[in-house]
Amino acid sequence: MNEINASDTTWLLVSSAMVLLMTPALALFYGGMVRTKNTLSTFMHSFFAMGIVTLAWVTLGYSMAFAESKGGFIGGFDYAFLNGVGTEPRVGTTVPHLLFMAFQMMFAIITPALISGAYAERIKFSSYVVFTLLWSLLVYSPICHWVWNPGGWLLARGALDFAGGTVVHLASGASALVIAIVIGKRKGYPTRKIVPHNLTMTLLGAGLLWFGWFGFNGGSSLAANGLASVAFVNTHIAAAIAALAWALIEAVRFGKPSLLGVASGLVAGLVAITPAAGFVGPMASVAIGLAAGAVCYGAVMLKGKLGYDDSLDAFGIHGVGGLLGALLTGVFASKVWNSAGQDGLIKGNSALLTEQAIAAAVAAAYAGVVTFVLVKGISAVMGFRVDEEVEDEGLDGALHGEEAYSLGEGGAHAVESEPPAARPAAAPVLVRESA
Template identity: 50%
Template sequence: MALVPQASLNGADTAWLMTSTALVLLMTLPGIALFYAGMVRRKSVLNTMASVLVVAAAVSITWFAMGYSLAFTACSSWLGGTSRFWFAGFDYLKEAGTVAVSHVAPNVPESVYAMFQLTFAIITCALVVGSFVERMRLSAVLWFALLWSVLVYAPIAHWVWEPGGWLAQMGVLDFAGGSVVHVNAGVAGLVCAYAVGPRRGYGRESFEPYSLALTMVGAGLLWVGWFGFNAGSAVAADGRAGLAMLVTHLAAAAGALSWMIGEWTTRRSPSLLGLCSGLVAGLVAITPAAGFVTPPAAVAIGLIAGLACYWGATALKRVLRADDSLDVFGVHGIGGIVGALLTGVFADSRISGGTGHVGVQALAIGAVALYSAIGTGLVLLVVHIVVGLRVSDETEAVGLDLGQQRERIGT
């Protein structure tokens, strides 16, 4: 970490990263909140939104306290140091005209880079919420977010994105979070689904979504916000950011059409929910590849991911027998795995400056999945001991809006 003259920073890069930060936060608040709330039953809509908001607030504080430092300071190949605990050293020194910068992003203020990465930590943990909606205590959600963001997310981010991380040193390609965000969240979600158990009546009753219109609005916000997610990860207002934005859009479109075709073929009727899920699948899969592939490759990645995630949310889900309520593993886990592997296949050395290796990508997927599964399981065990994971049968029956928040949607 270093102090540089304010005048030496790149104004365009800084402005773009600040804009991208706002776009990524938009993906969670209100994007994920609306996307998830529309798919749960009416009696738990507000609790689902509250859970996402609690995660955003809790992870913000843990990132400030220690998460950023553990993820993005150079200390060892496994974990960062303590030099940036409590955002130490971020003060802008007006008298000297200097500002702190990160060795990872030397052309923008470190405060901006830390905030940008904070929005990634927030959305990764918020994605996991979809696996246990309608049955986890809000107090458990709070404790889970506090512990998981530090013990699971921060180390994985360090491995992949800090230049000294052991996976980064091996040459793994993960431009914006295929493994760090999506494989991590997908595996954590699956573990949560097993640990919390299925919803009452799962497999025997029809769970009517509250409003797929809200889900569509949330999906649209995710699509738009993802430009900050992927193009912002260039950490510069340059040609790579422009290419990342283009391929992100193409993959989302291809994923939506691919899922629709799969659904149309097997069920004879395409659905709005399927289109929304497909576009998210395309976005997830292009995330690790966005700064490394050409537009035709992005279309191929989106098409493959749409079908793969449709299989993950249907046939594979039945095999796994987990009530992963909103298909966190089926879409984010499978999409992240597919995207990370295809990054190794399609990475263009003229763009990336290096060659993709499917074996290295597979190793990263395996390491992230294993650590996420074990770490998530331990976090859930601690939370279970401290506050308990699941609401009572009575609360679940009446709905978590009334049972947990003492609120409900008006008629």
């Protein structure tokens, strides 16, 4: 049995915190792209996931994903309610089992939050809660088991996913596309122009996502070693090159690059390198970054022609980027960089590309089908989408009783100048401006 290694444990503690930071970063990234009246509701989709998914993960989700496999498809209940998950080393690692669980929990948290980009500005909060809880248990945990559990059937076939291209991005992206199609477009889209209300916020979120992704990919080595360095460097290169590629395409098409394009491009590069980060070399990450910037740009532009409303491009960036990264892992993977991996197509092994395609197709199909069933079921029982009046008013005030930017005097907890005794008993303490 392996012993606890202090350096590996320290690195994974830091990486876990960095990955958790990515969820508030996602709130900033998404929140800046919606209209003012829906800022806080969009933030809520990420922040509340940190609560509801944590509850799901520590009770059942972790056990379903990482307990001893039942036929390669799901884990048992050996670790339910964290039974048997303590400070001893997780099998095959040099870090405490409890820490391994926590690191994986951060991935489980951000994955359903990514889906929220597809239904932003038009979903009931109660329906979001039910959907996120069920999706976490019924979609994320099984796919995680297939790909990352030592007994998982896709891993046994030879599929590679270093840090979540299939488990996180493709699964969430496929689900996002299904939701966008099923619940329909935002009111007025696309005839009414809907533009980001705060690009500064979006850019801050993109920068924090880039930072957190070093823990996302580098931490997936589960050790402070050379492999972590490979993943770290590849992560940066792919993000940087994809941002350049997206900006270059915009400059050629429109005569000027946009900051939103740069932010979208760097995230696309981060998504695409994720499955490959610990299996390829730096020059391969350049190629992956170039491909991600170009292909994800095309995917985002294509939604206008196909007519679906993926509000914040969760499918165009995460779904398409995850698929692209999974396939390019099958092309560029090399044992030179990771002896525990495989050689890919350019090394003469076409079988890996086939397995990558199978894993991607299965994960996307499973996520899409279960998501369709969940959305239809929730719609029938409690409704999924807000009514038109709420959509017109804005979700912040209607669903949460708050607004992101107060135009009146003082803030939500401002003290009124009039003494309480002089105020009529029925008078409200605060008057909110409409969004």
